[in-house]
Amino acid sequence: MKANPEYYDYWPYENRPKITWPGGAKVAFWVAPNIEFYELNPPKNPHRAAWPQPNPAVPGYSIRDYGNRVGHIRQMELLEKYGIRGSISLSTALCDHHPEIIQMSKERDWEFFSHGIYNTRYTYGMSEQQERDMIKDSMESIYRSTGQKCAGYLAPALSHSDNTIDLFAEVGSELFGNDGGIYTCDLFHDDQPTNIHTRSGKQFVSIPYSLEMNDTIAFVVNKIEPRRYGQMLKDNFDRLYQEGEESGTVMCIPTHNYQVSCPHRLKAFEEALDYITSHDDVWVATGREIAEYYRDNYFDMMQADIEKRVLNPFAGKPAEESK
Template sequence: MLPTHGRYDYAGWRGRTPYAWPNGAKLAVYLGVNLEHFAFGEGLGAELAPGGPQPDVLNFAWRDYGNRVGAWRLLDLLDELSLPATVLLNSAMYGYAPGLVAAHRARGDEIAGHGRTNSERQSVLEEAAERTLIAEATAAITLHEGRAPRGWLSPWIAESRTTPDLLVEAGYTYTMNWCADDAPVWMRTRGGPLLAVPYPQEVNDIPAIVARRESAEAFARMILDDFEERLRQVQQDGLPQVMGIALHPYIVGQPHRMRVLRRVLGAIARERGRVWITTAGAVFEHVAALPAGQVPGCPRAAAAEQAA
């Protein structure tokens, strides 16, 4: 037997119990907008070009463009198309660009935890230090938003072996770290169940554009192909899916990428009668209200017994 995480049970796609999203939709679509702040002269960060010795001004400034310019243009696009968003927030943004976070708050977007900064990974920390990281990010969001976040995406999708346990202990009800499925999955933790809401690692501008050097047009085509194929699949097998679209303003907020992004998001928005355009948090709420056993992963009863 190979080592296993033990967080969820295997459930192949065929043979699952069908259920629907609101208004009978079978496809849920959400936008994950990453608002990130980076330390100057140290730490991690995506690179437009191979970085030189610190301070790496070229790449720091390129990323900072997202908060200064790109994110505001993306906000205009979301307003233009009446699209909600789940904001994946580095808590350092409250000190750096509070007006940007306030603009998302004003439009009713969901604010989810995304660590303190993407200059660090929580996976390399001892348990006490990781607990502190989660607590500090959570406290900042709770203070400024007036409510605690329900969802978490780790910086760099980096988890330790205890991250899901620590998230539940900190009050989180869903994680976006596990990209193992096209539908939500219940996970076991030592504190009770945690829902894994699909977050894309393919339809995501960092892997597509930064890692694979795809063009703006290729990334937009990827989004639309993914959307159209999912529509075909849910009509064929009747099983619900969640499609996330991961966006980073310093990447898609560049004018040449924004132009093609507008076209593809407009095409998706025009299908809102057939699909549920929503937030990751609303996906959690819907799944949490379903009868036990409809959503794969681990039975909620078993998770509750484990927690007891």
């Protein structure tokens, strides 16, 4: 049995080589709207039920349908107001079910990355070939509908397997070469991009996608009221901005168009966006832009530092601390 997932080495936050974002920004800021498609009556998965209610799960289905009918427009207009291009964590079935959402997002030059096909069909129980086929189908759907070579991945409903990262990196290379399959959002272990092991040896990056700032975790799991959520976003930013003075950090707000876009929650979210984007030294980016910038400018440097620390755990520490 593994002692840890083995996707990355232990690499302490302290004394890492400095990251400088474009323009000298302290924080790379991105918003990841999860735009998902849920089936009312999906195929049963013995490892996880799609709905907590017996069929038909009309309440759960209909609020998610509200997100695609109403909430998406509301959130899109708000992000556009603050100059934020969304990085869509996309259930690619949406390309067929709601192509108008894809078109509106394309017109605003949003990024599309894969969140599987349906958010009611999980990786749990899939063979490696089945998961490979699912990943490939989702990446091909994005390319066919948007012309984008899919760079990022978030497993459907966070149903990650031991093979997910390797498969996404490999399928991305097969389909799109160096432009496809370069980052994951499925690891929640850092506030900076980090190097990830792949069996193919491909340069692959994890970029921060904070579950604690995720609106579903805030509202549904932790039962936080909108005003408190808005303050949490500001507090999170303030700390990352402070630490970004020493080395660039990343802040992500993962959203859902049926959560943060509800009328009673939107004001607090807007106040947080206004606060964050009012700082000049913030790089408002997409997931792909952050991953590519880190890969092209820092991956090799960071890998050398990681390997040095693996061989000598005291490397990078002040002399008095290493005694």
